[in-house]
Amino acid sequence: MPATRTSKRTTGKASAPTAAKSKAKKIPRPENSFILYRKDRALSYKEEHPELFPMKIGPLSKIIGLLWKEEPADVRLGYENLAAVKLAEHKVMYPGYKYHPTPKAQKEAKKKEAAARKARVEEAKAARAASRATSARAWSTAKTPSEAAGPVPGPSQVAVPRRKSRRTSAPSGTSTAGTSGAKTQGAAAPALPGTGMFALSPDSDAESRLSSATPSQEFDGETLRRLPFPLQATATAFVPTPTSDDVQYAAPSIQAPALDASFLPELVQGSSPQVPDGAFFPNPAMASPALSSGPDSDPLGLSRVWYGLPPRDIPDPAFPAHLPPAGLVEPIDLQDVVFALNNAQQTGVAWVAHPPQMVPDVAPSALNPVLDTYDYPPANESGALGPTMDMAEVHPAADQSAADASDAFTLEDALDHVAAEADTLWELPSMPLSMELVDFAVERFFATPGVPMEPSL
DNA sequence: GTAGCCATACCATGGTCACA
DNA sequence: TGTGACCATGGTATGGCTAC
Structure with missing residues (x-):
């Protein structure tokens, strides 16, 4: 249950400094x-009202606070979904993380200490000033330089020891923090050792190991497979995205009753009267058991894990009706998992979909040239349609995907990929993501082949 | 003396924690 | 269990500190 806000800072005192800025x-x-x-x-507000800028953060926050309250529910829900995904990503990136706010007493003690330090510095400054004044007077009346030097300075006149420099060896201009971009580059961006061992672990050492890694290092395909995002290890065939209209046509026989592990079945390789042997089906009910899946029939391991429908609810400009090119292979990442599970929980339908333009009384082959390659055979008597793929097309595409994954790949690229996907999340249908769902998705993620670490959730 | 780095303060809301 | 406090984000101003 989400906690309700019970207090609000009204003291006027500032919050602690941004951690990302102050402590890398x-x-x-x-x-x-x-x-x-x-x-x-x-x-966006800056774009809409450039005449009001530069504006201080205080007033801007007030305005945005008001705008937030006036936003319609679906917009807020979109951001809540996005926050849920961010939380899931955070759990993957920092498995052992636990929030530890500094107790008030400790904070105040620290503040007191800082104030005392400041007072000491001021005192030393004043002493130096007094010393200079004394020296100046002595010099003005001195007959010789040795006389002008005056007495040996006392302890209060000795300069305060300087603390060790915090300056790093980075060239100037590289540490202009404060922009969001700074988080994905430089020291703030966790990177990996080139050996392929990803420094994510469920223990508290993860933090230091992440921060000590070198940014902008390139990684091979094996390392890439160990990255949390995107999840290359479970590359699988793309399935057209269902829309809200699709749900009503879904086959009753494959509706999932509840959210549990049975939502994540193996992709089934089989055949049907309409498609060639070897096509992949998302559900056993849709494929005859003529062919079985296995390493021989599935050399690329595409059937290893099937996580559900990739959340491509955003229209693909390249293809009508959200249809990707035949044989397109996409990695499934955590976002996909969360979306698929959420969709399953909300609608009870996880696996069956057909193109949005498809209606039950129209033959699939009459709809779109794309269907020359794609085939959507009736799955059962209810007329529900299930997507299948021509594996003769899928496998070469998977080859290409594997080749791409083997190319040198920077962590920055992976983070960019995640960020780009997250940016589109607000467009998702209005469905709340429960924390249970997020946790479940994260657990499933860590259970995936190719992900080396277990979470300590 | 000055350039540059760093911490802090300002503000909003919501999530999370410790404590009574 | 309720409460109060911290902390996540953004850009700018300001001041302290260090290196040159």
Whole structure:
């Protein structure tokens, strides 16, 4: 159950400094829905009202707070979904993370200590000033330089020891923090050792190992497979995305009753009267058992894990009706898992879909040239249609995907991929993502072949 | 003396924690 | 269980500190 806000800072005192800015090593908290909204809205507000800028953060936050309250429910829900995904990503990136706010007493003690330090410095400054004044007077009346030097300075006149420099060896201009971009580059961006061992682990050392890694290092395909996002190890055939209209045509026989592990069945290889042997089906009910799946029939391991429908609810400009090119192979990442599970929970339909333009009384082959390659045979008596794929097309595409994955790949690329996907999430249908669902998706993610670490959730 | 780095303060809302 | 506090984000101003 989400906690309700019970208090609000009204003291006028500032919050602690942004951790991401002040301490590169500290793991930042996951962003909540409002913070994500604020980030987006500040940019758009600046575009809408350039005459009001530069504007201080205080007034801008007030304005955005008001706008947030006035936003329709679906917009807020979109950001809540996005926050849920960010939370899931955060759990994957920092499996052992736990929020530890500094107790008030400790904070105040620290503040007191800082104030005392400041007072000491001021005192030393004053002493130096007094010393200079004394010296000047002595010099003005001195007959010789040795006389002008005056007495040996006392302890209070000795300069305060300088603390060790915090300056790094980075060239100037590289540490202009404060922009969102700074988080994905430089020291703030966790990177990996080139050996392929990803420094994510469920223990508390993960933080230091992440921060000590070298940015902008390139990684081979094996390393890439170990990255949390995208999940290359479970590359699988793309299935057209269902829309809300599709749900009503879904086959009753494959509706999932509840959210559990049975939502993640193996992809079934089989055949049907309409498609060639070897096509992949998302559900056993849709494929005859003529062919069985296995390493021989599935050399690329495409049937290893089937996580559900990739969440491509956003129209693909390249193809009508969201249809990807035949044989397109996409990696499935955590976002996909969360979406698929959420969709399953909300609609009870996880696996069956047909193109949005398809209606039951129209023959699939009459609809779209794309269907020359795609085939959507009736799955059962209810007329529900299930997607299948021509594996003669899929396998070469999978080959290409594997080749791409073997290319040198920077962590920055992977992070960009995640960020780009997250940016589109607000367009998802209005469905709340429960924390249970997120946790479940994360657990499934870590159970995936190719992901080396177990989470300690 | 100055350039550059860093921390802090300002503000909003929501999630999370410790404590009574 | 309720409450209060911290902290996540953004850009700018300001001041302290260090290196040159």
